Amino acid sequence: MFDYRLEATNGAARAGTFSTPHGDVPTPTFMPVGTQGTVKGLIPEEVEALGARMVLANTYHLYLRPGHELVRELGGLHAFMRWDGPILTDSGGYQVFSLAGIRQVRDDGVVFKSHLDGSSHTFTPESVIDVERALGADVIMAFDECPPGGADRAHALEANERTLRWLRRCRDRFQALETEGGHPAQALLPVLQGNVFDDLRRDHARAVGDMDDWPGYGIGGLSVGEAKDDMWRILELLDGELPSDRPRYLMGVGYPDDLLEAIARGCDLFDCVAPTRNARHGTAWTSEEGQVNLKVARFRDDTRPIDPGCDCHACARYDRAYIRHLVVAGEWLAVRLVSIHNLRFLVRLAEEARRRIGEGTFERWRTDWLERYRSAG
Amino acid sequence: MFDYRLEATNGAARAGTFSTPHGDVPTPTFMPVGTQGTVKGLIPEEVEALGARMVLANTYHLYLRPGHELVRELGGLHAFMRWDGPILTDSGGYQVFSLAGIRQVRDDGVVFKSHLDGSSHTFTPESVIDVERALGADVIMAFDECPPGGADRAHALEANERTLRWLRRCRDRFQALETEGGHPAQALLPVLQGNVFDDLRRDHARAVGDMDDWPGYGIGGLSVGEAKDDMWRILELLDGELPSDRPRYLMGVGYPDDLLEAIARGCDLFDCVAPTRNARHGTAWTSEEGQVNLKVARFRDDTRPIDPGCDCHACARYDRAYIRHLVVAGEWLAVRLVSIHNLRFLVRLAEEARRRIGEGTFERWRTDWLERYRSAG
Numbered sequence: 001m002f003d004y005r006l007e008a009t010n011g012a013a014r015a016g017t018f019s020t021p022h023g024d025v026p027t028p029t030f031m032p033v034g035t036q037g038t039v040k041g042l043i044p045e046e047v048e049a050l051g052a053r054m055v056l057a058n059t060y061h062l063y064l065r066p067g068h069e070l071v072r073e074l075g076g077l078h079a080f081m082r083w084d085g086p087i088l089t090d091s092g093g094y095q096v097f098s099l100a101g102i103r104q105v106r107d108d109g110v111v112f113k114s115h116l117d118g119s120s121h122t123f124t125p126e127s128v129i130d131v132e133r134a135l136g137a138d139v140i141m142a143f144d145e146c147p148p149g150g151a152d153r154a155h156a157l158e159a160n161e162r163t164l165r166w167l168r169r170c171r172d173r174f175q176a177l178e179t180e181g182g183h184p185a186q187a188l189l190p191v192l193q194g195n196v197f198d199d200l201r202r203d204h205a206r207a208v209g210d211m212d213d214w215p216g217y218g219i220g221g222l223s224v225g226e227a228k229d230d231m232w233r234i235l236e237l238l239d240g241e242l243p244s245d246r247p248r249y250l251m252g253v254g255y256p257d258d259l260l261e262a263i264a265r266g267c268d269l270f271d272c273v274a275p276t277r278n279a280r281h282g283t284a285w286t287s288e289e290g291q292v293n294l295k296v297a298r299f300r301d302d303t304r305p306i307d308p309g310c311d312c313h314a315c316a317r318y319d320r321a322y323i324r325h326l327v328v329a330g331e332w333l334a335v336r337l338v339s340i341h342n343l344r345f346l347v348r349l350a351e352e353a354r355r356r357i358g359e360g361t362f363e364r365w366r367t368d369w370l371e372r373y374r375s376a377g
Numbered sequence: 378m379f380d381y382r383l384e385a386t387n388g389a390a391r392a393g394t395f396s397t398p399h400g401d402v403p404t405p406t407f408m409p410v411g412t413q414g415t416v417k418g419l420i421p422e423e424v425e426a427l428g429a430r431m432v433l434a435n436t437y438h439l440y441l442r443p444g445h446e447l448v449r450e451l452g453g454l455h456a457f458m459r460w461d462g463p464i465l466t467d468s469g470g471y472q473v474f475s476l477a478g479i480r481q482v483r484d485d486g487v488v489f490k491s492h493l494d495g496s497s498h499t500f501t502p503e504s505v506i507d508v509e510r511a512l513g514a515d516v517i518m519a520f521d522e523c524p525p526g527g528a529d530r531a532h533a534l535e536a537n538e539r540t541l542r543w544l545r546r547c548r549d550r551f552q553a554l555e556t557e558g559g560h561p562a563q564a565l566l567p568v569l570q571g572n573v574f575d576d577l578r579r580d581h582a583r584a585v586g587d588m589d590d591w592p593g594y595g596i597g598g599l600s601v602g603e604a605k606d607d608m609w610r611i612l613e614l615l616d617g618e619l620p621s622d623r624p625r626y627l628m629g630v631g632y633p634d635d636l637l638e639a640i641a642r643g644c645d646l647f648d649c650v651a652p653t654r655n656a657r658h659g660t661a662w663t664s665e666e667g668q669v670n671l672k673v674a675r676f677r678d679d680t681r682p683i684d685p686g687c688d689c690h691a692c693a694r695y696d697r698a699y700i701r702h703l704v705v706a707g708e709w710l711a712v713r714l715v716s717i718h719n720l721r722f723l724v725r726l727a728e729e730a731r732r733r734i735g736e737g738t739f740e741r742w743r744t745d746w747l748e749r750y751r752s753a754g
Contacts, residue, residue, distance in 0.1 A: 036702075036703075036708055038708050040708065040709060041713065043713075065702070066698075070677065074678065300443065300447065301450060303451065317420075321451055321457075322457055325413075328442065333419070
């Protein structure tokens with residue numbers, strides 16, 4: 001059911017295919033985020049048209065609203081959100097440790113307050129697996145503790161140990177439900193922690209690898225405020241630790257340049273809210289001009305598309321002058337069009353990386369692309 | 378270029394075709410409102426898919442932002458908003474008399490303050506025609522004074538007289554620019570005022586009709602807070618006054634039941650922000666259950682579409698349970714889907730009315746439809 005086929009490498013960069021019950025995912029790839037069961041403002045047909053093959057949804061949000069039991073009753077997340085392709089759910093670990101008001105972290109789980117209404121809830125490794133089983137995504141992530149970016153070594157070590165204990169419990173619950181039957185086919189992925197400490201990262205990756213033969217790996221605790229060089233060093237370290245025949249999902253990344261840097265260091269799957277969040281602020285990515293704010297006055301009579309090299313619907317049909325007007329006027333169509341463009345920009349960047357890796361021209365292309373993109377800003 | 382062909386009648390109800398430089402408009406029809414050059418949140422392909430043939434844009438808003446000269450420079454409103462079908466612009470009269478901070482109504486025009494930044498502007502009959510010429514819609518409305526719903530007879534009479542003087546100046550300016558050349562083909566329509574006073578309505582309609590051979594008539598000053606019975610009586614009165622071979626545009630109407638009542642009294646064209654405004658509040662129209670609020674708890678696991686009899690994209694693809702979740706979660710996709718449904722509901726209602734008028738079954742169908750719709754609420 002779940003299988004990763006490595007098809008080409010170029011340095012540490014990898015091109016492959018991740019097979020899931022809802023279809024194959026050519027990697028590297030960017031997964032649009034559908035936090036509440038919808039990629040903000042877009043219909044599934046549009047998400048598909050921009051080349052996305054797999055989307056992400058957030059367990060924490062869907063657990064609180066509309067509730068995982070209701071989603072199960074309505075046929076699971078695929079039926080609920082009308083997306084027939086592969087779906088991945090995170091574990092809610094990141095959210096309960098950041099968004100929610102935490103009341104207590106205990107070894108059996110986390111007691112937290114909903115950011116919606118302050119009501120009290122408990123997530124345990126077992127309950128999170130139950131929720132993710134009910135939601136029914138193809139790939140589900142284990143419940144982990146993600147310490148903040150600036151956490152010290154002692155905190156990172158403690159989080160590693162707790163994440164490892166929780167992982168075993170997630171795995172046991174997952175297997176018990178598997179034996180019980182009646183669930184869709186799902187793959188459980190562990191989340192690797194260890195912050196920016198090389199030895200903790202190495203120890204954690206090895207301990208996780210020793211526990212089971214996982215169908216893939218989530219790389220957590222990065223892009224949480226640490227220096228970029230720390231992120232790249234940790235990814236290089238993990239590239240040496242992780243099996244080459246399993247996909248690696250770098251959680252919460254990223255911006256276009258980060259995506260290319262991480263692909264160069266062996267990562268395969270990515271997600272980030274930046275494309276749609278930036279769109280809400282009228283900010284778009286372009287290959288020749290870097291990141292641009294569409295509000296600025298110089299675009300008022302600019303009849304070029306956002307990015308002349310882009311093949312998305314927004315660039316095929318509209319010019320900057322019109323989109324700038326929509327942004328300035330606060331029209332929702334602006335958010336929709338810029339979201340489509342930004343998402344397509346990342347999806348296409350990963351597609352191009354994949355092609356270059358296959359041809360063996362990735363390294364050179366990446367260097368040129370990054371230089372052009374960064375010097376433009 | 379502009380022509381109205383009356384094809385069938387059923388009582389006072391009329392079926393016809395209004396020809397414009399950007400295509401034929403079968404009437405009666407509902408025109409979606411694209412205030413700032415976009416039907417809120419929708420792309421032109423979606424507006425077309427819901428059967429709309431003609432859209433409206435607001436002169437006041439586009440004059441303030443992005444500015445009519447910029448729209449002209451960018452190729453006019455059709456090119457600007459990527460809508461190839463017919464467009465109608467109102468005159469801004471309604472807005473400067475309601476939205477904006479009025480500083481002074483003088484006989485040569487109105488000095489008002491922008492609702493955006495408080496800056497001072499002047500609209501005169503001549504300047505409004507210049508703005509509408511620059512925007513380039515197919516049908517443009519004359520600058521009128523629309524007194525509030527509760528205005529007394531003296532105020533209504535004064536507004537009638539001013540509207541008549543301004544109409545002559547609009548017409549003269551329109552013709553002068555026509556002679557000058559270089560403008561797209563446009564039709565100028567007068568706006569009939571007179572509030573709920575029968576004699577003022579009759580006098581104004583006759584005076585306007587005596588002034589010129591207009592290609593159509595706007596009926597203003599209704600649906601501004603007066604009793605429904607007053608509106609129906611005025612429409613019946615005007616039906617007897619207006620030539621049968623010219624289209625009649627009832628400005629700012631309406632809700633589904635109002636649309637049918639007005640069609641029954643000889644009106645052909647309609648516009649209203651209710652479909653998209655209601656969508657922003659999660660309110661949808663249905664033929665069997667009347668107006669429903671999609672937020673209510675009973676829809677949480679309702680797997681029927683919003684309106685089982687509807688052929689819109691939202692009803693074809695989504696159920697109430699999912700749309701309710703989107704509404705409750707504040708997701709913009711809810712607004713988009715319910716907007717599509719509500720707009721299609723009105724467009725389809727007018728299509729059905731047209732078909733029934735052709736068959737001679739309109740009267741009976743209208744009575745049944747209204748009874749069912751009103752008893753459901």
